[in-house]
Amino acid sequence: MSRHGMMGAVATNEHPGEEPPALPPGLVPGPGPAPPPAQRPPNDITPEQVRQFQEFQRFQELMRKAADEGMPPGNPPPGLLQPWGQPPPKESLPKRMLKAAVSKIITGLVVLAVLVVAGYFAVDYFLGEDHDQPPAHETGGGKATTNLIFETSPRNAVQKVYDDIAQGDAKSACSRFTDDGRAQFTENMSEYGNTCSQIVMTIHNGIAAKHMKSEYANPWIPTSAVPATGDTVSVSSCALEVTGGPRLGLLTLSKIPNSEGAGGGDAQWIVSGHQVEPENCGGSASTPPTT
Numbered sequence: 001m002s003r004h005g006m007m008g009a010v011a012t013n014e015h016p017g018e019e020p021p022a023l024p025p026g027l028v029p030g031p032g033p034a035p036p037p038a039q040r041p042p043n044d045i046t047p048e049q050v051r052q053f054q055e056f057q058r059f060q061e062l063m064r065k066a067a068d069e070g071m072p073p074g075n076p077p078p079g080l081l082q083p084w085g086q087p088p089p090k091e092s093l094p095k096r097m098l099k100a101a102v103s104k105i106i107t108g109l110v111v112l113a114v115l116v117v118a119g120y121f122a123v124d125y126f127l128g129e130d131h132d133q134p135p136a137h138e139t140g141g142g143k144a145t146t147n148l149i150f151e152t153s154p155r156n157a158v159q160k161v162y163d164d165i166a167q168g169d170a171k172s173a174c175s176r177f178t179d180d181g182r183a184q185f186t187e188n189m190s191e192y193g194n195t196c197s198q199i200v201m202t203i204h205n206g207i208a209a210k211h212m213k214s215e216y217a218n219p220w221i222p223t224s225a226v227p228a229t230g231d232t233v234s235v236s237s238c239a240l241e242v243t244g245g246p247r248l249g250l251l252t253l254s255k256i257p258n259s260e261g262a263g264g265g266d267a268q269w270i271v272s273g274h275q276v277e278p279e280n281c282g283g284s285a286s287t288p289p290t291t
Contacts, residue, residue: 034164058075097157143184150176150268154233154253155226157269158240159219161248166217170197181252188249207245216244232272238281250275 059166091099151157157176164173174182174196179289182196192202207213232254237247259268 013178018133031288116268134149150256150259152268152271153226154235154269155221155223157253157271158226158235159221160249161251161271162219162242163217165200165203165245165248166207166213168201170200173200177274181273185271186251188274188276203245212244216242220244234273236247236277238277247277248274249277 015276024107045173047235056088073086109261151160161173161176164170177185186194186199189199204213220241221235222239226235227233232250232252234250236250240247251271252275254265254272255265
């Protein structure tokens with residue numbers, strides 16, 4: 001073939017309008033390769049993508065802060081950083097039992113302290129002396145100047161002190177003393193207690209038999225034991241016959257100034273002083289017999 005003939009054939013084969021060669025029998029032409037996806041313009045970003053990206057940035061920032069603060073690695077929810085990791089080890093049984101025992105001991109000591117304080121105030125209230133209140137013969141409706149409160153003779157005044165002690169009436173017994181007389185009585189009879197009320201109750205509790213209480217409440221007081229005249233007299237317990245309990249020493253009694261007497265008679269008497277006397281007055285029985 002000549003040069004012109006070959007060029008013509010090539011030109012004929014490259015002609016755009018020429019049909020493609022026929023396929024072998026049994027083959028069906030399929031679809032060609034898919035064209036590449038169209039590129040989305042850079043500025044075509046949805047608001048949801050922006051929100052997700054911001055949350056991711058925030059999560060990374062929280063994780064960095066957690067690492068800087070020494071927290072263990074983990075997956076905390078966004079916006080909530082708390083230390084997490086393995087739970088603390090459980091204490092051993094002996095240690096838990098020791099803590100429980102210490103707690104119970106402390107609670108018991110606190111309760112005991114409260115009970116001791118409450119008991120102290122209760123004893124002080126019922127048996128203690130009320131130093132802030134004046135004697136009964138000087139106050140309100142108990143004024144001896146307008147009411148008959150105390151005994152109108154020294155003899156009966158002494159007997160009532162023994163009677164009140166035998167009955168265990170500490171308030172009445174101690175009210176039969178002036179402040180000075182009660183202070184002297186408390187100091188001189190301190191072997192029985194630290195207050196007038198304690199002394200009265202100690203002597204009362206020491207009188208075991210009921211008939212002894214009756215005898216102690218009514219000591220025999222001879223006429224010669226009580227001076228006949230004067231605004232102040234002294235009565236020695238050694239001159240009395242006392243059965244069932246201890247003698248109360250030398251009691252000094254004084255008239256209450258301007259006090260109301262029985263039927264306009266003699267004034268009322270109160271114990272204004274106290275002195276110690278020899279124990280058992282030289283051998284006279286003054287305590288209950290032992291069995």
